[in-house]
Amino acid sequence: MRRLLLLVTIPAMAAAQTPLPELPEIDVKSLPRIPGPMTDHLGDPSRGIGTSAFDTQIRAQARHAGTVEPAVALPPGSLKLQDAVSYPAGWKAYRVDVPAHGAIHARLRGNHEAWFRVRTVNRWGSLEKGMLQNKIPTGNPEASYKNPTGDAKSIYFIVDTTEADLHEEPFTLEIRVS
Helix, strand or coil: CHHHHHHHHHHHHHHHHCCCCCCCEEEHHHCCECCCCECCCCCCCCCCCCCCHHHHHHHHHHCCCCECCCEEECCCCCEEEEEECCCCCCEEEEEEEECCCCEEEEEEECCCHHHEEEEEECCCCCCCCCEECCCCCCCCCEEEEECCCCCCEEEEEEEEECCCCCCCCEEEEEEEEC
């Protein structure tokens, strides 16, 4: 029995330590700009203690467009992209096409990861079946979507900031399709 445990445990430990494959990098400036998702259901995570009324008002006006702008369409497959926060709106949207019964995960990496939130929404800016969120902020800005249907679906990852006055804060967004 002990030998059987070793035969099962050792490969499992090796698999857990195997690094994920390197993702191809995409230049965000080369991606097509598209209309973003609706903003009706999206709150502003920067409102709160320590935010000045002036910064809040500027950010609210920048978010008044009705859709999340800027927004870009990502090519299919797993990838990594370098981007920066747009001021004053503090958010960006990335449209991703998810194959039937496919799954996708987005993870943001940066110097100040706790200043970011990543959300998954549909075209109307709301949640639907298959969208998993970090409803409780953990400091790990990530979100995922598992397509429960037999059809390909377009969803949006929204990168949002919790700080009202970030200027061109750089980040890396890793998209993994499975």
